[in-house]
Amino acid sequence: MHHRLAIIGFGTVGRGLAEILHKKKEDLKQRCGVEFSVVAVSDLLLGSVYWEKGLKLSQLLNLANEGQSIAAYPDGIKGWDSFRVIKESRADTIVEVTYTDLKTGEPAISHFKAAFESGKHLVTTNKGPVALCYRDLAAMAEERGVQFRFEGTVMSGTPVLNLAARTLAGTTIKDIRGILNGTTNYILTEMEKGLSYSAALKQAQEMGYAEANPEADVEGWDALAKVIILANVLLGGDLKVQDVPRKGITGLTPEDIHRAAQAEMRWKLIGKVQRENGSVVASVAPETIPNSDPLAGIGGATNALTFTSDFLGPVTIVGPGAGRLETGYALLNDLLHISVGDGIGSKDFW
Numbered sequence: 615m616h617h618r619l620a621i622i623g624f625g626t627v628g629r630g631l632a633e634i635l636h637k638k639k640e641d642l643k644q645r646c647g648v649e650f651s652v653v654a655v656s657d658l659l660l661g662s663v664y665w666e667k668g669l670k671l672s673q674l675l676n677l678a679n680e681g682q683s684i685a686a687y688p689d690g691i692k693g694w695d696s697f698r699v700i701k702e703s704r705a706d707t708i709v710e711v712t713y714t715d716l717k718t719g720e721p722a723i724s725h726f727k728a729a730f731e732s733g734k735h736l737v738t739t740n741k742g743p744v745a746l747c748y749r750d751l752a753a754m755a756e757e758r759g760v761q762f763r764f765e766g767t768v769m770s771g772t773p774v775l776n777l778a779a780r781t782l783a784g785t786t787i788k789d790i791r792g793i794l795n796g797t798t799n800y801i802l803t804e805m806e807k808g809l810s811y812s813a814a815l816k817q818a819q820e821m822g823y824a825e826a827n828p829e830a831d832v833e834g835w836d837a838l839a840k841v842i843i844l845a846n847v848l849l850g851g852d853l854k855v856q857d858v859p860r861k862g863i864t865g866l867t868p869e870d871i872h873r874a875a876q877a878e879m880r881w882k883l884i885g886k887v888q889r890e891n892g893s894v895v896a897s898v899a900p901e902t903i904p905n906s907d908p909l910a911g912i913g914g915a916t917n918a919l920t921f922t923s924d925f926l927g928p929v930t931i932v933g934p935g936a937g938r939l940e941t942g943y944a945l946l947n948d949l950l951h952i953s954v955g956d957g958i959g960s961k962d963f964w
């Protein structure tokens with residue numbers, strides 16, 4: 615089948631997806647039976663281009679990576695804004711990967727709504743809208759008969775939402791607990807080795823883990839958005855930002871970290887969601903955990919999440935929580951689900 619995409623936002627994640635689609639074109643066609651074409655790209659800084667026949671991704675990536683306007687692409691219509699691309703392009707699916715705003719969710723919320731109103735599927739890694747108004751957006755997508763998928767909002771391409779929703783279907787998840795922010799875990803790991811907080815943060819920024827405004831990481835906002843998504847999507851909660859106690863890692867000193875190490879413990883920024891007296895509660899806070907806890911062994915920018923359910927007890931998934939290709943892969947996985955549902959690769963795997 616042919617699946618036409620429009621990408622809104624052509625920063626790290628949008629380019630990561632384009633790179634994957636370019637490299638894997640033949641493989642995706644042969645193994646999954648899907649031929650993807652990107653018909654439009656719109657970016658606030660780089661401009662926009664719409665070419666119904668499908669854009670050459672290598673050319674587009676070269677322009678963007680060299681900091682040139684994508685309007686310099688040789689073919690197509692230039693100058694459409696994001697809303698015009700969403701509404702008027704002949705895309706089947708909109709890939710929304712603009713800047714995450716955890717306060718207003720905009721402009722992404724309006725992009726999502728425009729996609730649903732235009733009868734287009736939407737895939738995203740944008741946490742703001744999903745954390746702020748998942749229920750309304752999911753209802754709107756359902757009403758319009760389109761798919762709304764966002765695997766990459768939690769732990770990038772590590773398949774936590776799919777794991778819980780599909781592979782753990784039939785269990786009752788009682789509790790979810792884990793390390794959901796790579797930047798803070800990286801900082802804490804480096805501080806254990808003796809690096810200062812500011813040097814470790816600078817390294818995390820250089821490696822591309824940190825949010826555009828790293829306050830979102832170190833003050834726990836990014837982990838907060840992720841626990842709200844887990845609570846509302848997987849446990850049927852209706853939590854708002856103000857319902858979740860949040861504390862970041864900025865109050866931790868090298869002495870705190872040293873004292874914990876002497877007691878064979880480690881500081882970790884832990885996100886938690888659980889059922890409590892018939893409701894769903896969540897929190898984000900640094901905790902000391904014993905070195906024997908599986909989460910204590912998770913170092914660097916790696917994330918991990920433990921699901922505890924009625925039949926299985928704790929099941930832990932460990933993997934990347936950020937990165938260009940890692941997050942791009944989450945989008946690819948969502949796109950494949952839209953294209954071919956659960957049939958992906960079944961002949962290869964079973």
Ligand code: HSE
Pocket residue numbers: 794795796797798823824825831836935936
């Ligand atoms: N800033 C985030 C992190 C990126 O450090 O985990 C992925 O959400």
